[in-house]
Amino acid sequence: MQRRLVAALALVLAACSTEAPLFPAEVYRDTTVSMGSIASFKPDRYAGRWYEIASYPVPFQDGCRQTQAVYTPRNDNGFNVRNSCLDADGDLRSIEGTARPAGPGRLEVRFDSVPFLSAPYWVLWVDEGYRTAVVGVPSGRAGWILNREPTIPPDRLEAARRILSFNGYDLSRLRMTPQAAP
Template sequence: MRALLATLVLLALAGCAAFPSYRDRSVDMTSMAVFDPARYAGVWYEVASFPVPFQEGCTDTRATYGALSPGVLSVRNFCIRDGAPTSIEGTAEIVGPGRLKVKLGGMPFAADYWVLWVDEGYRTAVVGVPSGRAGWILNRDPQIPDDRYRAALSVLDFNGYDLSRLQRTAQRGANEQ
């Protein structure tokens, strides 16, 4: 049993090393000082991302957050892959202002997700990870207005992300099943 556990840990660490870093980690990353989890709850459509391998082939990607208890949100990530709906559920513990520790089902560890920016109306959000191995622009609607998209790009740039590697996410209007 210990040998199996050690092998799984080594594979997880090796997999982490294979993830690219999309940001200059010498740049300080900042999260939202004033973050309202109740306003953050609800559906967010991914309009662009610095993709991670488990998102490969996904379209119509969205995340739904809901209140579970004080300081903890439920998370459900959904996408269409190869024509079929797929989803994963978990929790997001609030560990600091704009800082979430996200644990998804089947994953051996929790990941740091930092809310870098949310517009005043909580319509558009930018989320990053300190390692720079992922990042997302989220919007309450599948289509984002140009002004908020440009603002989101500025936030990513300010936090050291390489904007040339950002990929737009196809939102074709597929319904969740």
């Protein structure tokens, strides 16, 4: 299980890399479209639990449901990060790491079990109440819609989808993440 988790994380970091990937990964956005993170990002308001509402298919999340991320603030405006999901067998999978500031609305994420690799994590949009967020990576190999609750109101889901589209993401390939037991 641990070996599988480490291999899966290596795939996610490769998918997020702006350099040549270590592993093949699909690209879900037109990288000729300029992508921008939010300049008014407030790390203290971003802290806490986020539920993955939708994402682009990446190998490390095959069979995942009830996917969540918890961001715990650190003194350097970064976070300790814990990502978790239930796999196809109903077993909890989780991984821990850190996210450090890399510019306005931009973080570099590194996971403990994958040394020497980090990945860009750009917050593209957060609604005024910090209830819904859209996150992407410049390479276009990953993207997420996150929400503070396991369900999202239709208007915020539509706004999040529009942000992804504006940043060059192909909405036809976006997949909803099951948050309830099957």
